Amino acid sequence: MLTVVNADGATSGGSSLLDDIVREGARRMLAAALEAEVTAYIAELVDERDQRGRLVVRNGYHQPREVTTAAGVVEVKAQRVNDKRVDADTGERKRFSSAILPPWCRKSPKISEVLPLLSLHGLSSGDFVPALEQFLGTAAGLSPATVNRLTQQWQADHTAFLDRDCARRGMRAPVLAVGDGALGFWNALAEVFPASRHQRCWVHKSANVLNALPKSAQPGARKALQDICNAEVRDHAVQAIKTFAWLYGAKFPKAAKKITDDEAELLAFFDFSAEHWIHLRTTNPIESTFATVRLRTKVTRGAGSRTAALAMVFEAEGGAVSASAGSAGGPMTSA
Numbered sequence: 001m002l003t004v005v006n007a008d009g010a011t012s013g014g015s016s017l018l019d020d021i022v023r024e025g026a027r028r029m030l031a032a033a034l035e036a037e038v039t040a041y042i043a044e045l046v047d048e049r050d051q052r053g054r055l056v057v058r059n060g061y062h063q064p065r066e067v068t069t070a071a072g073v074v075e076v077k078a079q080r081v082n083d084k085r086v087d088a089d090t091g092e093r094k095r096f097s098s099a100i101l102p103p104w105c106r107k108s109p110k111i112s113e114v115l116p117l118l119s120l121h122g123l124s125s126g127d128f129v130p131a132l133e134q135f136l137g138t139a140a141g142l143s144p145a146t147v148n149r150l151t152q153q154w155q156a157d158h159t160a161f162l163d164r165d166c167a168r169r170g171m172r173a174p175v176l177a178v179g180d181g182a183l184g185f186w187n188a189l190a191e192v193f194p195a196s197r198h199q200r201c202w203v204h205k206s207a208n209v210l211n212a213l214p215k216s217a218q219p220g221a222r223k224a225l226q227d228i229c230n231a232e233v234r235d236h237a238v239q240a241i242k243t244f245a246w247l248y249g250a251k252f253p254k255a256a257k258k259i260t261d262d263e264a265e266l267l268a269f270f271d272f273s274a275e276h277w278i279h280l281r282t283t284n285p286i287e288s289t290f291a292t293v294r295l296r297t298k299v300t301r302g303a304g305s306r307t308a309a310l311a312m313v314f315e316a317e318g319g320a321v322s323a324s325a326g327s328a329g330g331p332m333t334s335a
Contacts, residue, residue, distance in 0.1 A: 019072060026072070026074050027074040030100075034078055034079060034100055035079065037100055038058065038096070041056070041096055042056055042057065042081065045083075055084040056083050057082050058079060058081060059080040059081060059082035060079075062077065065078075067105065076101065078101055081096035083096050151311065155311040157311070158311040161314060173196050175196065175197065176196065176197045176198075176199050176269070176272065177196050177197070177199065178280060178282070178283050179201060180201050180204035181208070186198065198265045199265060199268040199269055200262050200266050202225075202281045202282050203284065204282075204283070206222070206229075209221065209258045210222060210225075210255075212254045212258065217252070225244070225259075227240045227243075228244065228266070229281060234267055234270040238263070241259055241263055269281050
């Protein structure tokens with residue numbers, strides 16, 4: 001059979017020959033992986049027998065189904081396994097379940113991950129299907145109703161995350177909590193983990209101090225703040241704070257008080273090992289985790305309700321709020 005290929009690589013049917021090759025390759029590789037998975041499962045249980053023979057054998061194929069992947073939509077036929085073994089505890093038949101392609105799977109995790117990002121970029125659920133058709137060649141498994149169900153699931157995931165009881169699940173009191181001036185965080189910390197030490201973020205504090213100064217005074221003040229933050233020992237930092245107050249206290253008392261009033265919280269990191277200071281002085285460990293989401297949300301339009309937007313941000317971030325745990329020789333919280 002001949003296939004007419006245009007100059008731009010598209011076939012007479014309108015699809016790209018390259019994309020067709022990629023999809024066919026993905027289909028064959030997936031089929032081979034599923035075959036290997038079943039073969040390994042049966043081989044591991046080859047000695048399981050009764051009077052009538054082996055208890056775990058192949059049993060044909062399931063009905064073909066389409067799975068949406070990053071390479072497009074591919075049709076797969078998953079193998080069936082007849083597992084005659086009985087669970088001694090429950091009395092129920094044991095079942096083979098593919099880890100590669102679970103029975104409910106209609107799209108790869110990568111496709112599911114991109115959906116909240118499209119929402120954050122302002123794409124409505126009704127626009128998902130035509131938008132993804134341009135890349136995947138079909139909208140199989142991605143109807144507006146499916147997207148709405150996913151949104152509801154993201155909201156449920158976010159609610160469960162907010163309702164978790166960290167202490168009940170084994171979280172010990174953080175040795176040190178690092179944050180900006182958010183009063184809600186510090187009040188909650190004092191209530192739940194009263195023994196935790198407080199460290200104010202030097203990046204946020206420096207910005208607040210400089211905002212209280214005229215531009216002409218900011219270069220010198222920035223250098224003075226760095227002398228405090230980067231002091232070799234606490235005593236040098238205390239002396240640098242006194243110098244800052246002497247230099248700027250008379251003319252700019254508000255700027256000076258932002259440092260002197262929070263001296264203990266600004267210098268708490270000195271009580272820990274010096275190799276950890278760079279991570280304890282600022283909230284950068286947690287800020288960097290959410291940097292990508294912040295960039296996305298700044299350009300987002302039409303994200304819907306506050307609840308939906310928070311759920312999409314949570315799903316896009318993957319719930320990765322624990323990325324900075326343990327950098328102080330024990331549990332650390334950064335906010």
